[in-house]
Amino acid sequence: MTDATAQLLLDRCDELAAISSHPDYLERVHLSKEHRAANDLVAEWMREAGLSTWQDAAGNQCGRLEGREPGLPALLLGSHIDTVPDAGRYDGMLGVLLAIAVVGRIRDSGIELPFALEVVAFSDEEGTRFGTALIGSRALAGTWHDDWWNLTDKDGITLFEAFQDFGLDPARLPGAFRRPDDLVGYLEAHIEQGPYLEDADRRLAVVTSIAGARRFALTMTGKAGHAGGTPYDRRRDALVGASELVVEIERISKERGVIGTVGRLQAFPGGVNVIPGRVEFSLDLRAEFDEDRDESIRLITEAAHAIAERRGLGYHATEIYRADAVRCDLALQEAVAAGIRSTGDADPMAFWSRAGHDGMAVVAVTPIAMLFLRCKGGVSHHPDEAVKKADVAAAVDAYEATVRHLIESR
Incomplete structure (x- = not known):
């Protein structure tokens, strides 16, 4: 039966x-x-x-x-x-x-x-x-x-x-x-x-x-330019900055025992020979305890601003979902x-x-x-x-x- x-x-x-x-x-x-x-x-x-x-x-x-x-x-x-x-x-x-x-x-x-x-x-x-x-x-x-x-x-x-x-x-x-x-x-x-x-x-x-989970829509903003004609010391590559932050999200998440995921990342204008001037990406962060989740968000935000300042980029985050x-x-x-x-x-x-x-x-x-x-x-x-x-x-x-x-x- x-x-x-x-x-x-x-x-x-x-x-x-x-x-x-x-x-x-x-x-x-x-x-x-x-x-x-x-x-x-x-x-x-x-x-x-x-x-x-x-x-x-x-x-x-x-x-x-x-x-x-x-x-x-x-x-x-x-x-x-x-x-x-x-x-x-x-x-x-x-x-x-x-x-x-x-x-x-x-x-x-x-x-x-x-x-x-x-x-x-x-x-x-x-x-x-x-x-x-x-x-x-x-x-x-x-x-x-x-x-x-x-x-x-x-x-x-x-x-x-x-x-x-x-x-x-x-x-x-x-x-x-x-x-x-x-x-x-x-x-x-x-x-x-x-x-x-x-x-x-x-x-x-x-x-x-x-x-407990929090989700964010993230944006790194730089300046688009010619891939061949722009020297490295003049580049404001939003994708490199976003990529660095993705790696930091993984490091912080592992270190603090939370779960951080970037599930979506899109570069603009998206040309194969164009330095990305803007990148839109996501962050999903989860933890057993809200305190750990929120402290990890603080550390990620701190890292994001440091990366943006060092690379001459803009950074913006909008929270789109929260569940304690x-x-x-x-x-x-x-x-x-x-x-x-x-x-x-x-x-x-x-x-x-x-x-x-x-x-x-x-x-x-x-x-x-x-x-x-x-x-x-x-x-x-x-x-x-x-x-x-x-x-x-x-x-x-x-x-x-x-x-x-x-x-x-x-």
Whole structure:
């Protein structure tokens, strides 16, 4: 039965992966026709598991199984169904399908529920279309920022316009907001997106916290000039300055035990025989503790200004995203650990998540916890994402046992 469930979930991940805006790779973004098709398919699976369904005012797909009486606060289970460009098929999606499977099992068991069970498939965790992550979960948590309405995608469509094109009414967005007394907690199962479980030859882990992250759009400005005619002592090469800073970001990150990444770098005007006069690049910096993250940002900024001064360049940084580190609730962590122990792992691994997750937003309205599932090579955000059927089976069992532990403790 467990292997059959695991295979079903893997097959459903394949079905979702077929819903893509590109024929050659997986990309499914917020408020697109592919988002609508994915919501419809997930809603169908929710109803098969016995949930009543609705799409909330932010485009999140939701389902609910009532407790012993209607209207009780809910234990929320979920993850996201949007993707990065050229994505794998398990990031987010598998977590949604695991949640649906668990609720279906609980329903079939006939156990009396002291709270309702809800599943949510968040509409936008990655931020691929509009550049701001966690839009779906922040809407649910009631931490929406009205200036997001003016965000634009690559085609110049604003988030406000995209809501309307999708059939949502921006004025009704507060209908998606949840209150603390609506919920008893949030659980999310997710592939690890790192190598630690595989290196330890373990299937599952308890997440202790989620990394704090800050992202910046950086610019180094110099002076464009002829590659052959400009002597070195007269060059103000923005690309050399930016490259030096990239190396410094790596050095500082390693030295301080944080994770700094420059994922995008573009030189202008971009001619093969032209000294770059401007370089635009990105910085994503994450750490287990906000203090370490912020001190690393200070050191990087200090290094950037020193490089710019030495090379006669201008430097500018604009913060485009910030999410503070989130601690997982201790009682919910223990429930997850109990769930893992029920699968035969007497001493579950526990560690912090280097990647961000919807729980970072949901924690504003209710306590959170997470279950990690091993992924091959720690690879994620890539078509090579892979999981083992036996690990998926163990995750279903552990997730169900976690929910049962919470039911029995009420």
